[in-house]
Amino acid sequence: MSEAASTRTPLGLLPSLAPLLRQWLPEQRWFAGKGYAVGGFSLVSATELLPLNGPGPGLLHLLVRVTQRDVPVRSSADCYQLLIGVRETLPPPMAPALIGHLSDGPLAGRTVYEGTRDPRLAALLLERLRTPGLLGPLRFERFDGAPALPARLPARPLDAEQSNSSLVYGDAYILKLFRRIHPGPNPDLELPLALARAGCARVPAPVAWYGTSAPEPFTLGVLQPFLPGSRDGWVLALEALAADRSFQGEARELGRVTAEVHTVLADTLPTVKLGGPQTERLAAAMVRRLETAAQSVPALVPYVPRLRAAFDAVATLGGRGRTWAAQRVHGDLHLGQILRGPKDTPWSVIDFEGEPARPLTERCRPQPAVRDVAGMLRSFDYAARTHRPWNPGWAERCRAAYCDGYAEAGGDDPREEPELLRAYETDKAVYEVLYEARHRPDWLPVPMAAIERLAALD
Numbered sequence: 001m002s003e004a005a006s007t008r009t010p011l012g013l014l015p016s017l018a019p020l021l022r023q024w025l026p027e028q029r030w031f032a033g034k035g036y037a038v039g040g041f042s043l044v045s046a047t048e049l050l051p052l053n054g055p056g057p058g059l060l061h062l063l064v065r066v067t068q069r070d071v072p073v074r075s076s077a078d079c080y081q082l083l084i085g086v087r088e089t090l091p092p093p094m095a096p097a098l099i100g101h102l103s104d105g106p107l108a109g110r111t112v113y114e115g116t117r118d119p120r121l122a123a124l125l126l127e128r129l130r131t132p133g134l135l136g137p138l139r140f141e142r143f144d145g146a147p148a149l150p151a152r153l154p155a156r157p158l159d160a161e162q163s164n165s166s167l168v169y170g171d172a173y174i175l176k177l178f179r180r181i182h183p184g185p186n187p188d189l190e191l192p193l194a195l196a197r198a199g200c201a202r203v204p205a206p207v208a209w210y211g212t213s214a215p216e217p218f219t220l221g222v223l224q225p226f227l228p229g230s231r232d233g234w235v236l237a238l239e240a241l242a243a244d245r246s247f248q249g250e251a252r253e254l255g256r257v258t259a260e261v262h263t264v265l266a267d268t269l270p271t272v273k274l275g276g277p278q279t280e281r282l283a284a285a286m287v288r289r290l291e292t293a294a295q296s297v298p299a300l301v302p303y304v305p306r307l308r309a310a311f312d313a314v315a316t317l318g319g320r321g322r323t324w325a326a327q328r329v330h331g332d333l334h335l336g337q338i339l340r341g342p343k344d345t346p347w348s349v350i351d352f353e354g355e356p357a358r359p360l361t362e363r364c365r366p367q368p369a370v371r372d373v374a375g376m377l378r379s380f381d382y383a384a385r386t387h388r389p390w391n392p393g394w395a396e397r398c399r400a401a402y403c404d405g406y407a408e409a410g411g412d413d414p415r416e417e418p419e420l421l422r423a424y425e426t427d428k429a430v431y432e433v434l435y436e437a438r439h440r441p442d443w444l445p446v447p448m449a450a451i452e453r454l455a456a457l458d
């Protein structure tokens with residue numbers, strides 16, 4: 001591992017840590033570079049949050065660039081946030097957090113582990129957020145007007161399938177730690193903040209955050225109120241399917257929520273009109289993503305020409321002078337991103353980071369709102385497809401109810417722009433094929449079924 005003079009790790013820990021990370025990183029759910037060997041690491045920053053050679057557990061905050069060989073699309077050196085715990089021995093309940101044992105250097109023999117799994121270390125992060133200020137390159141901030149944070153809330157890691165890592169404090173707050181990080185404003189902070197400031201009650205309003213301004217500006221973690229006892233739309237949809245119950249009422253409400261969020265985002269953040277060349281660029285980007293996905297997932301290849309037609313149709317309309325409004329959007333809206341508390345409390349939308357695999361600049365660009373609609377429509381199809389027996393009618397009814405709700409609450413009825421909706425649904429299904437191939441190969445048939453359906457449309 002290379003260490004620049006200005007960014008050495010405390011106690012020169014990195015050389016002995018690197019071989020352990022090389023093994024451990026690719027096994028993490030949040031590691032984006034699966035399938036390609038980890039080459040080396042270069043250090044962006046290292047901060048000792050708790051002394052590493054003290055009597056108790058130590059905590060090292062690292063930002064590291066990971067180089068990977070033969071990566072075809074993404075940058076070959078993604079930057080990750082790591083929280084490394086250091087102890088003499090790991091208590092048995094924390095065994096799954098093990099990264100390995102240091103074999104040399106001043107800490108030889110010590111155990112290193114995933115720090116977020118240690119309640120003592122997790123508690124320290126909240127403590128830092130309670131008292132804003134600088135610690136090395138890390139800046140901890142609280143939002144103006146947010147109430148003071150209580151001390152000593154018990155911490156637990158969230159046990160969820162997720163692209164990042166989250167910690168829950170006393171069922172009152174949730175801290176999301178971004179894993180693969182990108183320089184620049186993070187939409188998962190920017191958008192909820194804009195919505196909350198505009199008085200939109202559809203998001204848990206951020207209360208504190210931390211990040212760096214140098215060597216690069218990164219947002220590393222955001223603290224929001226935890227919605228206790230909440231369940232997401234995916235779980236509720238599967239429950240309805242299992243009970244052979246309609247989900248149309250919920251779908252309609254979800255359409256209304258989506259329109260409400262879109263209206264506030266369009267009112268508070270920049271909007272543009274897409275026409276002619278921009279539309280052609282948009283369609284060309286969809287074609288590129290399709291071709292790239294087909295290189296990684298050969299099952300897509302036979303469908304490429306028919307799927308491409310959906311993107312060409314949009315480019316053609318743009319060429320004929322059709323324009324579309326574009327605004328900031330959620331970017332990865334699906335049933336798992338909408339939570340509802342107990343006793344029919346209103347729905348809240350979470351996770352405005354966009355699709356984690358897309359470049360950040362692209363995710364932050366104004367886009368047609370129908371992109372989010374397409375994401376939700378795909379999600380009803382996903383739910384119906386994962387249930388046995390397959391219930392296509394259930395999905396169709398939900399999709400119609402969702403569009404009804406969206407139009408009722410002031411959104412443009414997505415069905416009135418069939419070419420754009422189809423292009424975005426196709427683009428999403430292509431993304432899902434790649435996502436499932438990388439992360440959940442057993443699920444690949446779910447988006448592939450949609451690919452087959454979309455390719456068969458006239």
Ligand SMILES: Nc1ncnc2c1ncn2[C@@H]1O[C@H](COP(=O)(O)OP(=O)(O)O)[C@@H](O)[C@H]1O
Binds near residue numbers: 158174226
């Ligand atoms: N404010 C919240 N209250 C309760 N649970 C939450 C909250 N925010 C997120 N969660 C839970 O955490 C999970 C992961 O959050 P998410 O923002 O989607 O992370 P990721 O981007 O890592 O997938 C969600 O599926 C949900 O179960």
Ligand SMILES: O=P(O)(O)O[C@H]1O[C@H](CO)[C@@H](O[C@H]2O[C@H](CO)[C@@H](O)[C@H](O)[C@H]2O)[C@H](O)[C@H]1O
Binds near residue numbers: 354356378380435
């Ligand atoms: O981790 P994120 O929630 O940001 O999103 C990624 O993972 C999702 C799965 O956890 C994935 O969503 C796909 O599967 C869902 C069911 O698990 C389904 O409801 C979605 O419609 C489907 O796209 C999402 O695409 C991915 O970005």
